Structures are given as C-alpha cells and as structure tokens.
Amino acid sequence: MTAVDAVSLAVREGELFSLLGPSGCGKTTLLRLVAGLEWPTSGQVWIGGRDVTRTPAHRRPVNLVFQHYALFPHLTVADNVAFGLRYLGPPRPRRSAAAARVAAALELVRLRGLDRRYPQELSGGERQRVALARALALEPQVLLLDEPLAALDQELRQAMQLEIKRLQRAVGITFLLVTHDQQEALALSDRVAVMSEGRIEQVGTPLEIFERPETAFVATFTGAANLWEAEVLGIAGHGRLRLRLADGLEVEMPAAGGAARAGDTVRLAVRPEKLTLRPPASPPGAVPPGAALAALPVTVEERIYQGTRTVWLVRDAAGGRRVVHRSNAGSPGGDLPEPDPQPGNPALLCWDPRHGVVLRR
Amino acid sequence: MARHPRQNGGPAQPPDRLPAQPPDRPPAQPPDRPPAPARPRWRLGAAALALPAWLALGLFFLLPLVLMLGVSGSQRGVYGGLQPIPDLAAYLRSGAFLASYRQSLQGLYLGIAWRSLWMAALTTGVCLAIGFPAAYALALHAPRRRKGLLLGLVVVPLWSSFLIRTYAWMFILRTEGLLNHLLLGTGLISRPLPLLYTGGAVMAGLVYGELPFMILPLYAALERLDRSLLEAAADLGASRAAVLRRVTVPLALPGIAAGVVLVFIPSLGQFVVSDLLGGAHTMLLGNLIQNQFAVARNQPFGAALAFELTAAVLLLLAAGTHLARRASPGEAGGRPAGWELL
Numbered sequence: 001m002t003a004v005d006a007v008s009l010a011v012r013e014g015e016l017f018s019l020l021g022p023s024g025c026g027k028t029t030l031l032r033l034v035a036g037l038e039w040p041t042s043g044q045v046w047i048g049g050r051d052v053t054r055t056p057a058h059r060r061p062v063n064l065v066f067q068h069y070a071l072f073p074h075l076t077v078a079d080n081v082a083f084g085l086r087y088l089g090p091p092r093p094r095r096s097a098a099a100a101r102v103a104a105a106l107e108l109v110r111l112r113g114l115d116r117r118y119p120q121e122l123s124g125g126e127r128q129r130v131a132l133a134r135a136l137a138l139e140p141q142v143l144l145l146d147e148p149l150a151a152l153d154q155e156l157r158q159a160m161q162l163e164i165k166r167l168q169r170a171v172g173i174t175f176l177l178v179t180h181d182q183q184e185a186l187a188l189s190d191r192v193a194v195m196s197e198g199r200i201e202q203v204g205t206p207l208e209i210f211e212r213p214e215t216a217f218v219a220t221f222t223g224a225a226n227l228w229e230a231e232v233l234g235i236a237g238h239g240r241l242r243l244r245l246a247d248g249l250e251v252e253m254p255a256a257g258g259a260a261r262a263g264d265t266v267r268l269a270v271r272p273e274k275l276t277l278r279p280p281a282s283p284p285g286a287v288p289p290g291a292a293l294a295a296l297p298v299t300v301e302e303r304i305y306q307g308t309r310t311v312w313l314v315r316d317a318a319g320g321r322r323v324v325h326r327s328n329a330g331s332p333g334g335d336l337p338e339p340d341p342q343p344g345n346p347a348l349l350c351w352d353p354r355h356g357v358v359l360r361r
Numbered sequence: 362m363a364r365h366p367r368q369n370g371g372p373a374q375p376p377d378r379l380p381a382q383p384p385d386r387p388p389a390q391p392p393d394r395p396p397a398p399a400r401p402r403w404r405l406g407a408a409a410l411a412l413p414a415w416l417a418l419g420l421f422f423l424l425p426l427v428l429m430l431g432v433s434g435s436q437r438g439v440y441g442g443l444q445p446i447p448d449l450a451a452y453l454r455s456g457a458f459l460a461s462y463r464q465s466l467q468g469l470y471l472g473i474a475w476r477s478l479w480m481a482a483l484t485t486g487v488c489l490a491i492g493f494p495a496a497y498a499l500a501l502h503a504p505r506r507r508k509g510l511l512l513g514l515v516v517v518p519l520w521s522s523f524l525i526r527t528y529a530w531m532f533i534l535r536t537e538g539l540l541n542h543l544l545l546g547t548g549l550i551s552r553p554l555p556l557l558y559t560g561g562a563v564m565a566g567l568v569y570g571e572l573p574f575m576i577l578p579l580y581a582a583l584e585r586l587d588r589s590l591l592e593a594a595a596d597l598g599a600s601r602a603a604v605l606r607r608v609t610v611p612l613a614l615p616g617i618a619a620g621v622v623l624v625f626i627p628s629l630g631q632f633v634v635s636d637l638l639g640g641a642h643t644m645l646l647g648n649l650i651q652n653q654f655a656v657a658r659n660q661p662f663g664a665a666l667a668f669e670l671t672a673a674v675l676l677l678l679a680a681g682t683h684l685a686r687r688a689s690p691g692e693a694g695g696r697p698a699g700w701e702l703l
Contacts, residue, residue, distance in 0.1 A: 037595070056595070057592070057596050058595045058599055058600055059598075063596055063597065066592070066593055068589065072594075072612075073590075083599075087597070087598030138597065
C-alpha cells in the first residue's frame with residue numbers, strides 16, 4: 001500500500017511548518033519518514049544539507065513528540081528528559097551538564113518541581129510538556145510533532161497552541177507539525193502543506209491556503225466554501241478570467257494556478273463570509289460605486305443565528321445550495337443589522353469577484 | 362490516525378475562549394488521573410462469596426501442610442509406618458520431633474539440595490536465555506495473523522503427558538537414539554556419544570519441560586508493551602541494544618519475574634526428568650523425597666524434606682514479589698503485569 005506518493009517538500013530552517021490533512025492522508029507517514037521510523041521505497045530525505053535517507057532513527061538530528069507522548073512509565077520526569085542526553089556528542093555531556101540541560105528544558109516548558117514524579121502521576125497537559133522537554137533537551141535540528149494537541153481537551157488545546165508557538169520562537173528550531181485540525185494549522189504555522197490521499201495539494205502561508213485555495217479539496221478542508229461550475233469565456237488580461245456560471249451569470253475573476261483556455265469548464269470557490277445577501281430589487285445606490293458585484297438571484301431556505309454570526313442557507317436558480325455567513329459585530333441595540341432576509345423570501349446573492357477563486361482542476 | 366474524524370467543512374472557529382494566560386498549573390484533579398481505590402468494605406455477602414476459595418485453600422493447601430508437619434515430626438515405625446507416640450508432652454520435650462530435620466542437614470542431603478538449587482537456577486537461566494528472544498520475536502516481530510498459531514505451538518506440547526514427552530527424550534538421547542544417528546549420519550562423530558543418564562540430559566529435559574512457562578508470561582509482558590515507547594527511545598538516540606536494555610527489559614521485568622518463579626519452583630521439585638534421563642549421580646531433592654515415601658519407607662524424613670522445600674519456595678516467592686514491586690514503582694499498589702498468571 002502506498003501511504004505517501006511522489007511527495008516533494010522543502011521546509012525552511014527555523015519555520016513552523018504544518019502538514020494538514022484528514023486521517024489516512026499520509027501526513028503521519030511523512031513525519032515518520034523524516035524521523036527515520038519508516039523507510040521510503042524510493043526518494044530521499046535531506047536534513048540540513050545532509051542526506052539521511054539511509055540513516056537510522058537514533059542517528060538523525062531530529063526528535064519526535066509522539067501523539068500520546070510515549071513517556072517511559074518506569075522513569076521519573078527528570079530521567080525521561082535526560083534519556084537521550086547520554087547519546088549526544090562526542091563529547092558526551094558530563095553529569096552536571098546533563099542535569100543542567102534537564103533543568104533548562106523543564107524550565108523552557110514551564111514545568112518545575114515535578115522532576116521526581118512518574119508520568120502516570122501527571123495530567124495530560126503536564127505529560128505533553130514533558131514530551132516537549134524530552135525532545136527539546138537534545139536541541140534537534142528539526143522538532144517533529146505528531147498531532148501534539150489531539151489528546152488534550154479543547155481549553156487546554158488552545159493554551160498549548162500558544163505555548164508551542166512561544167516555544168518555537170524561543171528555541172528557533174524548525175518545527176514540523178502534523179495535524180488534522182485546520183484551525184490549529186492556520187493558527188500555528190508559518191507555512192502549511194495540505195495533504196490528501198498521499199499527495200500534497202497545496203503549500204503556502206495560512207493566508208494563501210485559506211484565501212487562495214488551489215483545489216476544491218483545499219478549499220473545503222480548510223473551511224466552508226461555496227463551489228460553482230463555470231465555463232471560461234475568455235482571458236480578460238491581468239491574469240483575470242471571464243466566466244459564465246451555470247445559470248448564465250457572467251463574472252470576471254482572478255485565475256489561480258493553472259492556465260485555463262476559453263471553453264474550459266472550471267470550478268469557482270467563494271467563502272461564505274465573502275458573500276452578502278441583498279433585497280432582490282436593490283436600488284442602484286445600494287451597490288457601492290466602483291465595485292463590480294456579481295449578483296445571483298436566490299431563495300432563502302434557512303436562517304441560523306449562531307451568536308457571533310448569522311448563517312443563511314440559500315438555493316440558487318440552478319438548484320445549488322449556498323452558505324452565507326455574516327458577522328454580528330456592530331449589530332445596534334441588540335437587533336441584527338439590515339438586511340435580514342427571512343426563510344422563503346427571494347434575495348440577491350452578491351460578492352466581490354476579487355474574493356472568488358478559480359480552482360485548479 | 363484512524364482515531365480522528367475527518368474535520369471537514371465548517372469555517373475556522375475563532376479562538377474566542379482563550380484563557381488570560383497559559384495555565385502553568387493543571388487543575389487540581391485532572392480527569393485522566395484514576396481515582397484512588399476505595400477501601401474494601403467487608404460485608405457478610407462478600408465473606409460468603411469468598412467461602413469456596415477459603416475452603417479449597419484450607420482443604421487442598423493448609424490441611425496437607427499441617428498433616429505433613431505432623432508426619433515430619435513423628436518417628437519411622439519398624440515396618441515403614443509411623444511409630445505411635447504414647448506421651449506427646451514428653452515426646453515434644455525430648456526434642457525427638459526434630460530428628461528428621463536434623464537428619465536432613467547431613468552433608469549428603471545438603472549436597473543434593475545444593476545440586477537441586479543449582480540445577481533449578483541453571484534451568485531458569487537457560488529458559489530465560491531461550492525464552493526471552495522467543496517471546497520478543499513472538500510479541501514484537503511475528504505477523505499479527507500468525508501470532509495465534511505460533512503461540513499455539515508453544516502451548517501444544519502441554520496437551521500430552523509430561524511423562525510421555527520425557528520418554529521421547531530417552532529415545533532421542535540414548536546411544537542408538539535419534540540424535541546419535543543423526544550425528545553419525547552426518548559424519549560429525551565416529552562413535553555414539555553417551556548422552557543419556559548425564560547431567561546434560563537432565564538439563565535438556567528440564568529446559569524442554571519448563572520453557573513454555575517462561576515464554577508465556579514474557580510474551581504477555583512484551584505484548585502489552587507500547588511500541589511507541591521503543592520508537593521514542595530510538596528517536597532519542599538509543600541504539601537497538603540500548604533500547605532493549607533501558608526500555609524493553611525494565612518494562613518486561615514483571616513478566617521476567619513471573620517466568621522465573623514459574624520455572625524455578627517446579628524445577629526445584631522435579632523428579633520425573635532426573636529419574637528417567639539422569640543417572641545415579643544426578644539425584645535431585647524431588648527424587649530424594651519420592652524415595653523416602655516409595656522406596657526407603659521413611660515417611661517422617663520425606664515429609665520433613667518436603668516441608669523444608671515448601672518453606673524455601675514460599676520464601677523465594679515472597680522475595681520475588683518484593684523485587685517485582687520494587688521494579689515497577691509507577692504502578693503504585695497495582696499488581697505488576699504478568700503476576701496474574703500465578
């Protein structure tokens with residue numbers, strides 16, 4: 001079985017890089033290939049300008065923080081953190097130097113006074129910190145983290161997100177992190193690789209990944225997205241395409257990667273928060289001057305109040321279901337801002353074409 | 362990775378519940394810490410439920426022990442039975458009830474005891490040396506589908522009588538036996554080797570008989586070993602030998618202790634193997650005791666020897682339990698892995 005197929009990835013020194021994908025997409029296999037716990041049938045692994053493809057795990061300058069921490073139950077916290085120190089060097093650190101490094105590593109993850117405890121006597125968050133300290137004590141060139149936050153509860157997870165980011169800035173080591181949680185990847189990373197079925201779909205900054213997804217998978221996995229089929233009418237210049245949606249609406253949009261020719265069918269993605277609903281017969285003044293809005297007649301099916309935002313489910317003339325989000329920030333006097341279309345009513349679905357993305361097929 | 366449901370669709374949740382600062386200290390009682398075990402409350406119902414166990418223990422363990430203690434303090438009758446004691450108080454005062462124990466401290470018998478101890482220790486050592494790699498391969502390297510079959514092969518010999526299997530060893534080891542035939546056939550030797558009725562033959566028989574009882578607890582201990590611990594050790598820089606020494610063996614220690622006890626104790630009392638495969642100078646404690654009852658008809662002496670052996674075994678067991686407790690400090694109060702087999 002092929003878990004990772006023809007993946008080529010370059011992680012820059014000192015960055016926090018995330019592998020994001022659903023379970024079974026090969027992201028953990030990729031991480032284990034870097035750690036030396038799996039061996040590739042073909043291809044190479046280079047770390048810091050050195051080919052380590054044939055180097056066994058215990059000789060690689062990387063350390064892994066395991067998903068369930070893999071702390072040694074028969075050793076105290078201090079002995080867990082000190083475990084790898086004797087294999088450093090040459091010269092191997094002296095006893096006093098090793099003790100100092102253990103203390104420094106525990107200090108770094110803000111764990112004090114627990115040296116003599118056993119892992120079973122710690123909470124989930126404390127174990128996580130011990131696992132981080134154990135790996136960081138060896139000052140690896142790359143720190144690998146396998147779903148570091150998945151085993152923690154929601155509240156602790158958000159605190160540890162900040163913690164990992166702080167640690168990464170403090171030690172300046174390259175972090176390679178695996179996660180299935182798009183929010184985690186966006187919040188933590190300098191760059192993200194979105195993976196699906198053993199392949200890399202897109203590599204970019206969180207902003208690029210979220211705002212300029214290149215494939216339908218990236219668009220839907222990193223958040224909600226409305227997708228349309230569209231026919232390319234022609235190139236409008238400045239990298240823009242003229243498109244005709246299935247129900248006849250013509251828009252001009254910036255083209256993402258991949259050249260499209262007139263006559264091609266492409267897919268178009270717009271995030272729900274970029275969509276707005278307007279009354280069906282908008283007076284001309286309602287459209288801000290200068291912004292060419294795409295507008296599609298729809299029928300409101302559902303309106304869901306979610307506190308910080310309101311969600312509308314609408315159906316367009318072609319039968320496609322669309323999702324619209326609107327922040328409730330600035331709703332005056334406890335009322336929702338106008339317009340507030342109700343279920344069963346017609347409306348116009350509008351967006352600024354600059355917010356739409358043409359996906360690579 | 363199969364544990365994580367695919368998180369699809371749905372926009373990014375804003376981190377709107379961030380605590381003011383990262384919590385340095387966890388909550389006082391983290392949810393994943395097991396609660397302290399409640400003290401058992403002794404009630405009539407529980408006592409009634411334990412009754413069969415107490416009955417069995419009393420009937421099959423304590424009563425024979427008491428009987429044996431009584432016999433060991435008696436004197437041998439002229440025709441092999443027990444001498445009647447007319448005045449118990451005077452008998453106890455005279456110290457004659459210790460005669461058999463005094464006899465057991467003679468050099469001849471101490472020598473046999475020492476040889477038995479030594480043979481049992483050697484058997485245990487050899488079983489450990491063979492059993493650990495076997496259990497390790499079975500637990501960590503055997504393909505999942507084959508595990509049941511391979512484990513079955515370890516247990517299958519136990520289905521037939523130990524006596525028959527020991528007889529089979531006689532056929533293998535004797536001068537015109539299988540092994541000598543093979544060695545002669547390959548030309549490695551020109552004359553049959555005297556294999557049977559030697560200490561080596563007894564060792565082979567003992568190791569063969571006890572090996573499954575070493576492999577099974579070791580397998581149980583290694584099987585439950587978290588593989589990611591071994592990977593973590595390698596990731597932290599430990600070579601394969603260092604992983605074995607610093608992680609695998611320490612974590613398998615309760616299983617090792619269980620296997621050692623399970624092999625050492627029966628080996629100490631063995632008499633079938635040494636009887637069939639050994640010669641006159643490989644007599645073990647087991648043979649000595651059996652002889653007192655079956656041949657020499659000295660029941661008090663046999664009972665005294667048997668009682669001493671039982672006491673020694675119980676002492677060793679207590680020491681072993683103590684060591685196993687110390688070896689797994691993390692499992693405070695809990696029984697270490699592998700001991701449930703006892």
